[in-house]
Every structure is written in C-alpha cells, then in structure tokens.
Amino acid sequence: xxxxxxxxxxxxxxxxxxxxxxxxxxxxxxxxxxxxxxxxxxxxxxxxxxxxxxxxxxxxxxxxxxxxxxxxxxxxxxxxxxxxxxxxxxxxxxxxxxxxxxxxxxxxxxxxxxxxxxxxxxxxxxxxxxxxxxxxxxxxxxxxxxxxxxxxxxxxxxxxxxxxxxxxxxxxxxxxxxxxxxxxxxxxxxxxxxxxxxxxxxxxxxxxxxxxxxxxxxxxxxxxxxxxxxxxxxxxxxxxxxxxxxxxxxxxxxxxxxxxxxxxxxxxxxxxxxxxxxxxxxxxxxxxxxx
Numbered sequence: 001x002x003x004x005x006x007x008x009x010x011x012x013x014x015x016x017x018x019x020x021x022x023x024x025x026x027x028x029x030x031x032x033x034x035x036x037x038x039x040x041x042x043x044x045x046x047x048x049x050x051x052x053x054x055x056x057x058x059x060x061x062x063x064x065x066x067x068x069x070x071x072x073x074x075x076x077x078x079x080x081x082x083x084x085x086x087x088x089x090x091x092x093x094x095x096x097x098x099x100x101x102x103x104x105x106x107x108x109x110x111x112x113x114x115x116x117x118x119x120x121x122x123x124x125x126x127x128x129x130x131x132x133x134x135x136x137x138x139x140x141x142x143x144x145x146x147x148x149x150x151x152x153x154x155x156x157x158x159x160x161x162x163x164x165x166x167x168x169x170x171x172x173x174x175x176x177x178x179x180x181x182x183x184x185x186x187x188x189x190x191x192x193x194x195x196x197x198x199x200x201x202x203x204x205x206x207x208x209x210x211x212x213x214x215x216x217x218x219x220x221x222x223x224x225x226x227x228x229x230x231x232x233x234x235x236x237x238x239x240x241x242x243x244x245x246x247x248x249x250x251x252x253x254x255x256x257x258x259x260x261x262x263x264x265x266x267x268x269x270x271x272x273x274x275x276x277x278x279x280x281x282x283x284x285x286x287x288x289x290x291x
Contacts, residue, residue, distance in 0.1 A: 004277050006274070006275050007273070008272065014264065016265065017269070018255060019253065019254075020255075020272075020274065021253050021254075022253075030248070034243045034278070035205060035277065036242065037277075038275040038276060040274045042231070043271060044229060045080065045268040047079055048196045049076050054162045055165065057073055057075050062155045062156075063177070064149075065146060072093060082228060083195065097144075099131075102142070112131050113129070115167065123188040123189040124168055127184065127186050130181070130182045133149060133151065133152055152179075152181070157175045158174050165197065166194060166197075168189025173190075199223070201221065201222040202257040203219050203222060204257050207249060217255075241279070
C-alpha cells in the first residue's frame with residue numbers, strides 16, 4: 001500500500017521557490033520504507049538569462065557620423081527569453097542608440113542587425129545589413145540618428161562569453177564591419193543553440209542516501225516539454241522507488257536543484273504541486289521447497 005504526501009506553495013521555505021518542507025502530523029518510523037515521485041506540476045518559469053549564469057551581456061559596434069567606432073554593451077534584465085525576445089531587446093537598444101531608419105511606406109523601423117530563428121538548421125542566424133552613407137529615398141532618420149558614415153559598413157556583433165552558448169556561437173565570435181563592401185552578411189550557429197541552460201531540474205529528498213547519486217538524495221528529474229511559461233505536468237507511467245534511510249522523521253525536505261550547479265533552482269512562479277508516494281519495502285520470499 002502506498003501513502004501519498006502533497007507538497008505545495010504553502011510548504012515553500014525559501015525565496016527560490018524550490019525548497020519544500022513537509023511536517024508530519026506526528027513522528028513517523030520509516031524503517032524499511034521507500035519513496036517515489038508520483039506527480040509534479042509547475043510552470044516553466046525559471047530564467048535562462050541571469051547573473052548566476054553569467055550570460056546577461058553581449059556587444060555590438062557601429063560607426064557614427066564622425067566615422068568613430070562606437071561599442072555598445074547591452075545588459076539584459078534577468079528573465080526567461082526566447083530568441084525573438086532577445087531580438088526585441090537588441091532592437092530596443094538600437095532605437096536608444098539611433099541606429100535605425102523608418103520606411104515611410106510601411107512606417108516600419110529598419111534595423112541593421114538581427115537574430116533570426118532558423119528551424120531547418122536548428123540555428124540562430126545573425127544577419128547584418130549595410131548602413132548607407134546618405135538617407136535613402138522613402139526613408140526617415142530618427143531625431144537621434146547616429147549619423148551617416150563616409151564609407152558603408154555593417155554593424156559588428158560580438159558574442160561575449162556565456163551569452164554565446166545561448167545562440168550557438170563560439171565565445172568572442174564577431175560578424176565583422178564589412179567596411180566598404182555594401183553587402184548583407186548572414187551567419188548560422190556553429191553548434192546547437194542552448195537557449196535554456198536549465199533544461200531539467202533534479203528532485204532531491206533529504207531522507208534518501210543513495211551512494212550512487214550526487215547529490216545522494218536525487219529521486220527523479222523534471223524535464224520541460226512545453227513552451228516557456230506553460231504548465232509542466234509530470235506523471236511517470238511507472239513509479240521508481242528509492243529506499244528511505246531508516247529512522248524516525250518529523251519532516252521531509254524536498255529540493256528542486258539546478259542540474260549543473262546542484263543548488264536550489266530559482267523558480268519565478270511558486271504555483272507548484274509535488275506528490276510523493278511512500279510505501280513499505282516489498283519483500284520477496286522464496287516458496288518453500290517441496291522436496
């Protein structure tokens with residue numbers, strides 16, 4: 001017979017929303033017992049851009065109206081980003097710098113650097129476009145326009161360390177200024193983009209002592225198979241039980257750990273429900289020998 005305990009937001013004990021403490025109504029003797037993850041539900045709400053991951057910044061360069069090379073370091077807010085969100089952050093930075101023109105016909109802003117998802121090649125493509133030396137017909141320059149260079153060039157994107165992993169490029173990769181050529185440059189990821197470095201979460205219990213695991217209390221993993229911000233629902237088709245360390249317990253602590261740092265994962269949405277199953281160990285007995 002399996003008994004269940006339910007962990008929810010009221011059991012959270014720290015600011016990461018990933019450490020839960022369940023207090024038993026009375027002390028329980030858990031000698032020769034085992035535990036398994038029965039189910040878990042939570043929103044996909046942990047950051048892929050953060051100070052902890054050291055991937056909040058990247059750079060780009062442009063030439064202003066005095067032919068001076070300017071370098072912009074863009075620092076992203078901590079958050080959960082898709083590639084389209086990163087591109088929007090890049091566009092907003094270029095609006096602040098005045099590195100865009102407006103098409104009078106469509107009233108759309110034209111940017112000279114962009115990130116684009118390439119689903120066929122599993123790549124984040126980086127496109128850079130030639131900045132003109134004078135205002136093209138049918139376009140308007142913003143009031144803070146950087147100024148027209150004497151020689152055409154393409155903005156130079158620089159993939160700083162750790163951010164490069166998100167988009168699948170080598171650390172320090174640069175697209176180049178392409179000075180005086182006047183062509184579009186396109187690049188594709190050299191490795192698969194790691195858009196979410198925290199691709200799975202480890203479920204850890206303080207009552208487990210598994211010598212084959214590090215940490216020793218790991219009983220399961222939670223792997224997002226939904227879009228960012230959507231509800232993750234985990235319900236194993238077959239329960240995998242782990243032996244509980246013999247003892248008398250007043251409480252059990254459950255932690256949701258980052259798979260790389262093995263520290264509690266910062267989870268933004270605390271609407272989490274975890275159900276654990278506890279049962280007496282099954283003992284197999286050989287039938288009596290008839291002979």
